[in-house]
Amino acid sequence: MIIELVCFLLVMIAGTAGELCMARTMRTIGEVTDFRPRALIGVAGRALSVAWTWIGLGLMTLAFFALLAVLAVESVSFVVPVTALSYAVGALGGRVFLHERVTRTRWAGVLLVCIGVSMVLLGKRWG
């Protein structure tokens, strides 16, 4: 039971934290304005030299394997609403880790997205 709970938390938190780290990397690099292939390769090179990229990739890998472990022991209908919560964790992470201003309007949108994603994935299951 404890292992399952840890895996759930890893899916939700490590996955979102990984993406937040990638967002931090892109913020460190600064706004990309040149979209030519050569410039984009330069952006990729700069991203790989930022430590947040590697932390993010590590966390996303961890979340992926945790999801596989959870799916092995729990039903999809139980896992999906929990993973949909990652949108709420993402908004919270954006506010705390990236100092974004998450207004009540944005929270309302995030909540609806959480509900909608759960319905789409559960509807597929129940189809």
Place this chain on the structure above:
Amino acid sequence: MGRMKSPDPLQFKTYTLILFIVIFGPLGNLLLGKAMKGLGAPTAWTPSELARIVTFVLRSEIIWLGIGSLIVFFVAYSLVLSWADYSYVQPASAFAYGTAALLGHFVLGETVSMVQWAGIIVICLGVFIVGRTPPRTTERN
């Protein structure tokens, strides 16, 4: 008579890249899924069977198209985060669930249940509300 409001360049490029995200992410997954179904389940995990799978993967045009789509998705997702908030991009890109259902329905002929259609409408509503907030709320480099 009021003049038409010119589009904000920041919003325009944000919307464009989010459009790329919601199209190319599900499209890549669909192409990979379609190609792998053509391969069929592996009969055994022997070296010769694995070699057959690798050869199939490397020679499949659909798989390369899928990989290309997912690269476009990843590049678009990374680029948009260089100027837009994560708390804006993440929920907005959830519309990809709707694209996946639409592609499944119209391309693969899959059945989409009423609950799924209702979920897509709720996601659209959520994305619309998030889209009413400014894409960037912090100072950038």
